[in-house]
Amino acid sequence: MTETATDSARPDGEPVFRPATPADVPALVALVESAYRGDSSRAGWTTEADLLDGRRTNPEAVTEAVGHSEGLVLLAERDGELLACCQLEQRGERAYFGMFSVRPGLQGGGIGRAVLAEAERLAVERWGVGAMEMTVIEQRADLIAWYERRGYRRTGEFSPFPYGDERFGIPLRPDLRFAHLVKDLKADS
Incomplete structure (x- = not known):
């Protein structure tokens, strides 16, 4: 990845990315719930x-995603504060993108675009996949x-x-x- 867990903020104000650890599970569950429910x-x-x-989720499901042998949960932080997350999982020639959550008060400010772009870059770099796939509730036009x-x-x-x-x-x-949605990633690399 381009950043490490010890980097707390980039000079340009962009989020710092790192993989989640089991210690992050409670904060991740709270983030996902706040972004989608209630x-x-x-x-x-x-x-x-x-x-x-x-x-929307529970600690067991998030723990499983964090520890998945062919995946990771990517965190976006600024000054040590959790801003957003997503789950990535290698599935053959594609990567699956899920559990995408941005703190509600920050939505619409570019954090989501930054996380998605980093997830795509990371999937190509780490697994060499040619596409990213996801599922979205159809009614979420x-x-x-x-x-x-x-x-x-x-x-x-x-x-x-x-x-x-x-x-x-x-x-x-x-x-x-x-x-089901898909994007060809090889054309972007």
């Missing part, structure tokens, strides 16, 4: 509070449009939402499903 998430634009209730402006495209594939499994939240509507 009233605190409404301060940003990535809220899912109108689509889902309940939890604003979020899908944000990814499309950054070069992602809809594949036309969908996955069902795991109704009945409260680890993923409590759906507030019956028609949720995940749209």
Whole structure:
């Protein structure tokens, strides 16, 4: 990676990136929950509070992501403060991008773009993958449009939402499903 855990701030004010450790799990769970669920998430634009209730994640799932042998959770910090995170996982010739969260009060200020760009760069550098893939709740048209402006495209594939499994939240509507998005990374390198 371009930065180390000992760097607390770059002169240009950009976030510092580092892989998460097990000690980061409580802060990561709090960040993800604040970005997507409950009233605190409404301060940003990535809220899912109108689509889902309940939890977005839990310590066990985040611990698993942090310790995944073919992946990592990337943190973005400034002066030691956690600003954003994402999960990366190598899946053959592609990398999976998930658990993307930016503190609600900072959304819209460029942190998300910086994290996504670093994740793409890191996936190519670390694993040599040719593409990044993700799933986004189809009803999140604003979020899908944000990814499309950054070069992602809809594949036309969908996955069902795991109704009945409260680890993923409590759906507030019956028609949720995940749209698959992909971006070719080799053209960017």
